[in-house]
Amino acid sequence: MNNNYPSDTFCLLPWVHLSTRPDGSMRVCCTANASSVGPTNDKEHGGQVGILKDDEGRPNNLNVSDFQTAWNSDYMKNVRKQMLNGEKPPSCLKCYKEEAAGHRSKRMWETHYWSQRVDVDKILQDTNEDGSVPPNLAYIDLRFGTKCQLACVMCSPHDSSGWIKDYKAIFPAVKNESLKEIMQWENKGSTNGSSYNWHKQNPVFWQQFYEQMPSMQQIYFAGGESLIIEEHYEILEEAIRRGLAKDLELRYNSNGVEWREDLFDLWKEFKLVRFHYSIDSIKEMNDYIRYPSKWKRQEEVFRILDTQTSDNVEVTIACAVQALNIHYLPDFIQWKLEQRYRKINMWPFGAGGISQHFVYWPAHLNVKVLPKWFKEKTREKYEAWYPWWEQNWELGIPSWHKGKITYEQFRSAEYGIKRLDGILSFMDSEDWSRRLPEMKEFLDLCDKQRGITFAETFPEMKDIFKDITDDRL
Secondary structure, eight states: OOTTSSSTTOOSHHHHEEEEOTTSBEESOTTSOSSOSSSSOOOTTOSSTTBOBOTTSSBOBTTTSOHHHHHTSHHHHHHHHHHHTTOOOGGGHHHHHHHHTTOOOHHHHHHHHHHTTSOHHHHHHTOOTTSOOOSOOSEEEEOOOOOOSOOOTTOOTTTOGGGHHHHHHHGGGOOOHHHHHHTOOOSTTOSTTOOTTTTSSOHHHHHHHHHHGGGOOEEEEOSSOGGGOHHHHHHHHHHHHTTOGGGOEEEEEEOOSOOOTTHHHHHTTSSEEEEEEEOOSSHHHHHHHTTTOOHHHHHHHHHHHHHHSOTTEEEEEEEEEOTTTGGGHHHHHHHHHHTTOSSBTOTTGGGGSOEEEEOOSSGGGSGGGSOHHHHHHHHHHHHHHHHHHHHSGGGGSOGGGTTTSOHHHHHHOTTTHHHHHHHHHHHHSOOOGGGHHHHHHHHHHHHHHHTOOHHHHSGGGTTTTTTOOGGGO
């Protein structure tokens, strides 16, 4: 972070952005912690840290409130004041922890990104003493319910309707008390005004949203799975009808399994589309993590996105780094580079490799859970593989950048080898191995329900539970 910002803890997002949860709750951003940042279900800050609260401390939900009110709620004002004063808001601890471990956080890259698109000095001048700011959203994160075809191993019914069937079968069989606590699905989208259908029959939200649209620069769609949710298409069509699309950027996190036939034609009308394709490994490992996806279909989607999308569409691989795939990231990056895609993660995105973010929930799938000996094995694998990427780095440079990017630029890129080093440092920064019994029981139950086998899919990992005794379960 540079010295032009008011403090070392400053992030631009609370001044330009609001994020929704699938149940209609609002939060500071998608990384703002709504569960736990530690190895246990930390309740020090009142449970749902990062979820905006009303004056009575209840979640500020779009079914019982509105985002204009939330924008200058006491919660948001306090976050802004804390950042200006050099304090670390509890909602933002994920980013600060990543940075402390040498990893480039969402706070860092979002602040850099938005500082080039908004007048930071004016934003700060317009900030009142109490932390309130003018009601102009530049960027909004929309999650219209939980409708989704997949039941990814690190997901839950809170975010995916595809998880409900397995949840009902798995949860009653859970014995580990800590695992039982972390898997709670108490509100089922119906407490404190929350609802997975919050976006339906909600005229106040839609009125405020379209009032804000002329000043918006970017809309981010995530899930559930946005590409199968009709309201997402209605927004695109309305932006085009109002003549606003040409000045509007779209951003997605999507599983890419299916979409409406006219999607690519709609995208052509927008200033820019950043499509983050959620893929977490290759072949059967990805099918295990992003159950019940099929690798053959995912490979087909890669080809479609690479060859059939217009020039205003940027495609990146959004890999959720977790205990199950961190050992295999070099394999994934090498596979991607060897495909010689035309536009997927081309420089500078992921230094031409892939893009990554950490899984925090469930905690037993966070990379810090792995036993020390396996962490060392993983580090050795990365260090042995780095020379290959260094020798083949130009595979991630598109034709229009050939001769313009040097090896030195590649080697110093924030999202290349430096990024992987940061991932390893974050993995090593804390020992959460006491959660291994939770991880084992969870995967065993998933395997039984889904007819898959962890040890066969990830053979290098089959011994990570060898030191667990029955009395720890």
